[in-house]
Amino acid sequence: MTVHDLAVVGGGVHGATAALFAARGGMDVALFERGALCREASGVNAGTLTMQMTRTALMPYALRAHAMWASARDWLGHDVGVVVCDGLSLAFTPAEEELLAYRAGKRREAGAPITLVSGAQARRIEPGLSEAVRSAGHCRVDGYANAYLTGLAYRRALIEAGVALRENTPVGGVTPTGAGFELETASGTVRARRILLAGGVWIEPMLAWLGVHLPIKTLVNQLVVSERVAPIMRTVVGIANGLLSLKQYPHGTVVIGGGWQGVGDRERGGVELLPDRVVGNVRLACHAIPALRAARMARAWAGLEAETADALPVAGPVPGIEGAFVCGSVHSGYTSGPYIARLLAERLLGREPDLPLFPIDRLLARPEAA
Amino acid sequence: MSGPIRHAVDLAVLGAGPAGGAAALAASRAGLSVALIDENPDAGGQVWRKPVRPAARAATAEPGDALRADLAASGITLLYGRTVWSVGASLDLDMIDAESGRWERVSAGRLVAAGGAHERVVPFPGWTLPGVVGLAGATILLKSHGIAPGRRVLVAGCGPLLFAVAAGLAGAGVEVVGVADLAARSDWLRALPDLLTRPGLLGQGACWMTSLKAAGIPIFFRQALRRAEGATEIARAVIGPVDAHGAPAPGPERTFAVDALCVGHGLVPGSDVTRLLRAPHRFDPLRGGLVPVTDEAGRTGISGLYAVGDGAGLRGAAMAALGGELAGLAAAADAGRLAPDAFAREAERLRRAMARERPFSDRMAGMMRLRPAQVQAIAPETVVCRCEDVTRAEIDAACAAGARDVNQMKQFTRCGMGPCQGRLCGDVAAELLAARVGTREAVGAFTARPPLRPIGFDELMGDFDYADIPIPEPAPL
Numbered sequence: 001m002t003v004h005d006l007a008v009v010g011g012g013v014h015g016a017t018a019a020l021f022a023a024r025g026g027m028d029v030a031l032f033e034r035g036a037l038c039r040e041a042s043g044v045n046a047g048t049l050t051m052q053m054t055r056t057a058l059m060p061y062a063l064r065a066h067a068m069w070a071s072a073r074d075w076l077g078h079d080v081g082v083v084v085c086d087g088l089s090l091a092f093t094p095a096e097e098e099l100l101a102y103r104a105g106k107r108r109e110a111g112a113p114i115t116l117v118s119g120a121q122a123r124r125i126e127p128g129l130s131e132a133v134r135s136a137g138h139c140r141v142d143g144y145a146n147a148y149l150t151g152l153a154y155r156r157a158l159i160e161a162g163v164a165l166r167e168n169t170p171v172g173g174v175t176p177t178g179a180g181f182e183l184e185t186a187s188g189t190v191r192a193r194r195i196l197l198a199g200g201v202w203i204e205p206m207l208a209w210l211g212v213h214l215p216i217k218t219l220v221n222q223l224v225v226s227e228r229v230a231p232i233m234r235t236v237v238g239i240a241n242g243l244l245s246l247k248q249y250p251h252g253t254v255v256i257g258g259g260w261q262g263v264g265d266r267e268r269g270g271v272e273l274l275p276d277r278v279v280g281n282v283r284l285a286c287h288a289i290p291a292l293r294a295a296r297m298a299r300a301w302a303g304l305e306a307e308t309a310d311a312l313p314v315a316g317p318v319p320g321i322e323g324a325f326v327c328g329s330v331h332s333g334y335t336s337g338p339y340i341a342r343l344l345a346e347r348l349l350g351r352e353p354d355l356p357l358f359p360i361d362r363l364l365a366r367p368e369a370a
Numbered sequence: 371m372s373g374p375i376r377h378a379v380d381l382a383v384l385g386a387g388p389a390g391g392a393a394a395l396a397a398s399r400a401g402l403s404v405a406l407i408d409e410n411p412d413a414g415g416q417v418w419r420k421p422v423r424p425a426a427r428a429a430t431a432e433p434g435d436a437l438r439a440d441l442a443a444s445g446i447t448l449l450y451g452r453t454v455w456s457v458g459a460s461l462d463l464d465m466i467d468a469e470s471g472r473w474e475r476v477s478a479g480r481l482v483a484a485g486g487a488h489e490r491v492v493p494f495p496g497w498t499l500p501g502v503v504g505l506a507g508a509t510i511l512l513k514s515h516g517i518a519p520g521r522r523v524l525v526a527g528c529g530p531l532l533f534a535v536a537a538g539l540a541g542a543g544v545e546v547v548g549v550a551d552l553a554a555r556s557d558w559l560r561a562l563p564d565l566l567t568r569p570g571l572l573g574q575g576a577c578w579m580t581s582l583k584a585a586g587i588p589i590f591f592r593q594a595l596r597r598a599e600g601a602t603e604i605a606r607a608v609i610g611p612v613d614a615h616g617a618p619a620p621g622p623e624r625t626f627a628v629d630a631l632c633v634g635h636g637l638v639p640g641s642d643v644t645r646l647l648r649a650p651h652r653f654d655p656l657r658g659g660l661v662p663v664t665d666e667a668g669r670t671g672i673s674g675l676y677a678v679g680d681g682a683g684l685r686g687a688a689m690a691a692l693g694g695e696l697a698g699l700a701a702a703a704d705a706g707r708l709a710p711d712a713f714a715r716e717a718e719r720l721r722r723a724m725a726r727e728r729p730f731s732d733r734m735a736g737m738m739r740l741r742p743a744q745v746q747a748i749a750p751e752t753v754v755c756r757c758e759d760v761t762r763a764e765i766d767a768a769c770a771a772g773a774r775d776v777n778q779m780k781q782f783t784r785c786g787m788g789p790c791q792g793r794l795c796g797d798v799a800a801e802l803l804a805a806r807v808g809t810r811e812a813v814g815a816f817t818a819r820p821p822l823r824p825i826g827f828d829e830l831m832g833d834f835d836y837a838d839i840p841i842p843e844p845a846p847l
């Protein structure tokens with residue numbers, strides 16, 4: 001039986017990127033995905049690549065990740081429809097202006113090139129903007145990708161890189177053998193020297209295979225997409241508190257997000273959208289871009305996003321289990337995911353990562369405290 | 371005004387066609403408080419649709435008139451002109467009143483889904499040209515508005531609607547240049563014994579045939595559309611022979627100069643509500659595609675949710691009404707408002723009535739069934755998903771690139787991502803993929819998503835103040 005150098009469990013943007021760079025670095029990699037590649041968070045997210053929703057602690061990572069997305073054709077080799085454009089974070093009330101100034105300031109300190117502009121200036125940058133905007137944070141490093149193309153692009157890249165891609169293959173459990181790991185799948189046991197658990201919101205049950213308890217909260221984000229309409233906006237638009245993300249794709253659809261919560265869980269997925277919150281999110285979007293009112297809603301859905309207790313990533317070795325690694329739970333993880341997963345691949349390849357990883361020791365329930 | 375106007379009842383019925391109308395009446399008579407919701411201005415559904423212009427009044431309006439009168443006298447909360455866009459796990463329905471623009475919510479512990487079926491058109495070159503209309507769509511125009519789709523019309527496709535539409539058009543003074551039927555004359559003759567079980571309906575069919583004959587309209591059996599042609603709108607329709615499976619067969623083509631083409635290849639159950647609520651479904655080709663798994667009274671795998679009528683599998687109007695009545699009674703019995711023995715008696719009566727309808731119903735459903743060979747004959751450059759302009763070749767390419775189920779194919783191609791959410795193309799797209807992957811079960815169906823109908827943001831939002839938007843707590847910095 002062959003023994004892979006690395007088995008990656010979970011084919012979202014984290015698992016797929018780590019597998020890709022590990023394979024390109026010379027490792028023999030197998031990737032196990034229970035469904036199809038990037039069909040969970042990494043295929044259903046809003047695709048916004050913004051610094052104005054990024055956590056300050058992640059800013060250096062997000063900036064590098066943004067540059068990766070912008071050059072995806074070079075390193076990924078396939079198109080995910082990335083558009084780089086201006087981003088605006090809006091304030092409609094004095095209280096929001098205060099919040100905006102504070103948050104934009106913190107993000108600027110962290111390295112994001114955000115400047116505050118007046119409502120009139122913001123309307124020059126985005127002519128579709130409402131008169132109600134009092135001021136805005138303006139960032140030139142912004143943009144979006146077509147998230148639903150992620151799976152297709154990574155699928156091609158992984159196959160070209162020689163990764164043994166095993167879609168529709170759920171892993172049922174992982175056992176450390178001392179010399180490596182055995183992974184249980186429906187088609188038999190697979191061996192690997194090292195494993196990377198990259199299961200998004202399923203990282204918690206995956207770590208439980210190894211007896212490690214790391215609580216992961218499941219966020220259920222609602223999204224709404226319009227039918228195709230003539231161009232009504234050209235920037236990525238958010239609001240001061242971060243609960244709006246709005247942009248129009250080149251093919252004409254407008255995606256409205258921002259993390260309004262629906263109903264769902266790890267077991268069932270995103271099962272229900274709450275109408276009050278769909279309406280609330282849409283009202284907010286149309287308040288920002290009034291011309292959107294004339295469009296029709298084509299579709300809405302909910303997807304699952306992972307969050308740790310301190311809302312910072314898990315990316316590093318699993319303490320006490322030689323050869324086991326974990327990667328995910330990155331806030332705005334579609335934006336930052338490729339860079340953080342690539343750092344992890346560097347580490348697996350025995351290189352010194354450019355920026356520190358996010359060791360998980362801080363999040364583990366200590367037995368003595370229990 | 372910011373939130374919805376609320377209605378609380380024992381039972382909500384979505385769809386006021388034969389199935390939903392009967393369900394609402396039966397449940398109301400058994401003592402439940404009922405709300406009946408439909409997007410049309412009155413009850414009747416597709417087949418018993420109320421004519422907007424009296425001149426359009428047809429024989430099929432009569433059972434509809436009776437239903438409308440019974441409903442008007444019933445004490446049921448009649449919510450017509452409401453488009454339902456959301457159904458929640460609690461079975462709450464959110465809707466917009468087209469006239470007032472108001473947002474309303476019906477809360478009931480029980481829901482009968484009776485939303486009917488969608489039309490199926492198997493694509494052919496030129497099918498997206500203006501002037502090409504669905505057979506079922508043509509019946510709406512004719513029945514409700516007395517409007518004909520054109521002055522010189524070819525009618526093509528399969529199933530009984532072919533002859534209903536052709537006769538209706540001829541009756542409205544339209545020049546019908548011919549009827550092209552995928553079925554052979556012998557298929558209809560074979561169906562005769564079953565059709566004879568419903569002399570009334572057969573009589574209606576015979577009536578259509580006589581009027582076609584009287585008007586000198588040729589019927590081309592085992593012929594199908596090869597293509598529609600025209601620069602900006604349809605100018606010509608070309609038909610040619612097909613084999614018993616619906617695949618093109620050798621033989622001469624015929625070209626007709628027309629200004630409209632009515633075409634339909636059966637109906638697909640509109641199982642959006644049961645799929646959205648994730649009730650168990652199965653693939654049943656005779657019933658038109660993916661159908662919710664139910665017991666005989668329409669109970670689905672989800673407590674309190676019933677599915678009846680064509681939306682739960684094609685059976686036609688008579689079966690829809692009987693099944694609806696049974697589900698309405700079951701809802702009352704399940705709510706403890708109808709004694710078990712009384713329910714059993716009624717169920718037995720309805721079971722017998724359904725047994726009488728079944729041979730005819732199965733036969734008609736069989737004539738409208740999708741012919742897989744017809745789907746396989748779709749040319750590579752023909753558009754399958756008209757909302758997103760996705761061709762057959764693109765679907766095949768997605769399959770070659772590794773798409774193994776329809777939702778993965780949707781992500782690769784955008785097929786089904788438009789405003790119709792794949793209601794129009796989903797069945798054909800799944801069939802195309804299934805031919806390469808294995809089975810329809812394996813490729814699945816497009817995931818149902820809200821809204822149940824495309825809905826304007828303006829309508830959805832209503833009037834609001836920015837201060838009233840319940841903006842959640844800021845995300846962590």
Ligand SMILES: Cc1cc2nc3c(=O)[nH]c(=O)nc-3n(C[C@H](O)[C@H](O)[C@H](O)COP(=O)(O)OP(=O)(O)OC[C@H]3O[C@@H](n4cnc5c(N)ncnc54)[C@H](O)[C@@H]3O)c2cc1C
Nearest residue numbers: 010012013014034042045046048171200303332333334335
């Ligand atoms: C609706 C929504 C909108 C969002 N919008 C944005 C945005 O605009 N910008 C942004 O930057 N971020 C956004 N995010 C966040 C971002 O999508 C996620 O952070 C990121 O995609 C997570 O990637 P992942 O690889 O960690 O997880 P996932 O993509 O969820 O991948 C985990 C994979 O593991 C697989 N898996 C689980 N169990 C097993 C098993 N036993 N065996 C094998 N495989 C298994 C799953 O099937 C899944 O494919 C959004 C998230 C959601 C849900």
Ligand SMILES: Cc1cc2nc3c(=O)[nH]c(=O)nc-3n(C[C@H](O)[C@H](O)[C@H](O)COP(=O)(O)OP(=O)(O)OC[C@H]3O[C@@H](n4cnc5c(N)ncnc54)[C@H](O)[C@@H]3O)c2cc1C
Nearest residue numbers: 385387388389409415416417454485486506679680686687
């Ligand atoms: C367009 C069309 C035309 C047809 N014409 C004929 C014909 O001429 N002769 C014939 O024998 N059979 C016809 N049929 C078949 C016929 O529909 C059925 O056999 C019969 O009407 C089924 O009854 P039903 O109660 O199940 O559904 P329907 O009669 O279709 O009733 C369902 C009702 O639910 C409403 N509805 C669905 N979703 C929503 C929503 N989200 N919000 C609000 N309202 C909603 C619909 O508007 C409709 O009024 C037609 C079918 C279609 C699709």
